[in-house]
Amino acid sequence: MGDVVRIKSGEQPRYFAFSGVLSTTSNGNSTPLYKESPWSTFQVIITGTGAVSATVTIQGSNQEDTFNGTKSNWATINAFSMTGTTSDTQGFTSIATWRYVRAVVASISGTGATVEVIMGV
Numbered sequence: 001m002g003d004v005v006r007i008k009s010g011e012q013p014r015y016f017a018f019s020g021v022l023s024t025t026s027n028g029n030s031t032p033l034y035k036e037s038p039w040s041t042f043q044v045i046i047t048g049t050g051a052v053s054a055t056v057t058i059q060g061s062n063q064e065d066t067f068n069g070t071k072s073n074w075a076t077i078n079a080f081s082m083t084g085t086t087s088d089t090q091g092f093t094s095i096a097t098w099r100y101v102r103a104v105v106a107s108i109s110g111t112g113a114t115v116e117v118i119m120g121v
Helices: none
Strands: 039-061 075-095 100-120
8 A cells, every 4th residue: 555645725724813813913033833834825904094004024934942932043934015995915825835824914094004924724
């Protein structure tokens, strides 16, 4: 009998948490997530009232010490310049074997501006 290969995908989307909340209204880093599959999608959403904007960077690391916060060796996977009137959404597809990922939100502005970052696997 041959080797068995299993491809894991189609699970529920995973929201990046910022201080335990699934969205953020301020600059900062999300809690890192374990990335179970090389195949994934990332979606960034900003909403608010009137003009809203933010810069969001998706970072990856293969180092467990970076994941648990002992070190900080994150590499940029992709970056978004979000801007819109009441909302904007952007995304990308990744076929990369980063073990851990996180989101970094910077320069968020606008009335009630809130950013959500979601990973699909």
